[in-house]
Amino acid sequence: MIKRLKGMRDILPDEIGTWQYIEDTARTLFETFGYREIRTPILEETSLFIKSIGETTDIVQKEMYTFKDKGGRRISLRPEGTAPIVRSYIENNLDKADPLFKLYYIGGMFRTERPQAGRQRQFYQIGVEVIGSENFYIDVEVIYLMKAYFDKLGLADYTIKINTLGCPKDKKSIKKELSKFLSKQINQLCKDCKVRFKKNILRIFDCKVEGCKAVLRSAPKIIDNICPHCHSHFESVKNTLELLKVPYTIDPYIVRGLDYYTKTTFEVTHPNLGSQDAIAAGGRYDNLVHETGGPRVGACGFALGQDRLIMALGPLKRVGASLDLYIACLGQEPYKQGFKFCNELRLNNISAEIDYLNKSLKAQMRQANKRCAKYVSILGEDELEKGIIILRNMSNGQQREIKISNFIDEAKKIFNK
Ligand code: HAM
Helix, strand or coil, X not given: CCCCCCCCCCCCHHHHHHHHHHHHHHHHHHHHCCXXXXXXXXXXXXXHHHHHHCCCXXXXXXXXXXXXXXXXXXXXXXXXXXXXXXXXXXXXXXHHHCCXXXXXXXXXXXXXXXXXXXXXXXXXXXXXXXXXXXXXXXHHHHHHHHHHHHHHHCCCCCEEEEEECCCHHHHHHXXXXXXXXXXXXXXXXXXXXXXXXXXCHHHHHHCCCHHHHHHXXXXXXXXXXXXXXXXXXXXXXXXXXXXXCCCCEECCCCCCCCCCCEEEEEEEEXXXXXXXXXXXXXXXXXXXXXXXXXXXXXXXXXXXXXXHXXXXXXXXXXXXXXXXXXXXXXXXXXXXXXXXXXXXXXXXXXXXXXXXXXXXXXXXXXXXXXXXXXXXXEECHHHHHHCEEEEEEXXXXXXXXXXXXXXXXXXXXXXXX
């Protein structure tokens, strides 16, 4: 038997209601905040991710699905959504259409990480990107929107942690300070961090090894090494978050696993998720658009892991699974009539279902129950002869007869269509 690939999953019809509910809620809320959907290809040139995410990051070095296509081009399955959206923004000259774009996306991402609970090789992100402004109010709006979304879904107990990385100049000076500090303790670092020390020193903050974490506890803090402009940006973000009553904690060690960030960065963790506890993350990336070949415009966004969000939410009450009407039929002629009704009802936005497997009436009633049908109509030879159809309200068991000629109109009345 052919099985699915490691780290990939099937989302089955019984689960899909939750996924659709989460996506629909995102669409409605994000659009109320003025965000518009964008869909970019799943495959991109590998160089896009190397340039934007950074050559020395784990994502680029270890986690991308990269291969050559028939034309010999190196292409990759997208490991995240920000870089493709920036590419699309530039390629489609969106800056000429509007100075500020507020975008959202929902879709599959791919990373060849070691699979474990909450970590898949194909996972789904819901994210937003605002491109065109360095205004700190955008940072706050993005974080506020993320919180509003979690609250709307009823997610509890999450923590929003924020930090700042400063501007590229600040990043340089932080790297210098850190290098001075760590050069004296290089022997206490793990093998990977020794490489990071040479290639991309800020990545050491991502290390999960206890020994490295202990060394970093007394390392110079990024926040103490940023310029007055970035400092004031961060202060404004914090003050405005407070104004909007968004609770946050400051985590001076959030550097994020992608190189494109500047100024504000943030992560959201949830206690139900075990070791993979990051449910969402994001921040500002003011240089990415220009470095990818576009105009000098600020940008900020976040992405949340949909798989992890569903884990953290726990079982939701069944959403979107119930059926308006099940048409149970007995006999060939009644079935013909029932089949016609079923399709007419559907055209009137009434979800209707009928049996296709020649089941007995009893089995059809069981099926209606299984599908949580609100109403069942019963049509046999006798009813057909009398020109009536029986309609049963499944919530109170009440039953009545309706003229066949009035059936669709009656159903429309019941379901307000
Ligand atoms: P990221 O931190 O790499 O950021 O991913 C965002 C979220 O995607 C994570 O917090 C996590 O919930 C989920 N995620 C990541 N990898 C996996 C995985 N292997 N399995 C399941 N879930 C996963 C980004 O991707 C940035 N593009 C976010 C961003 C948008 N920054 C600015 N705009």
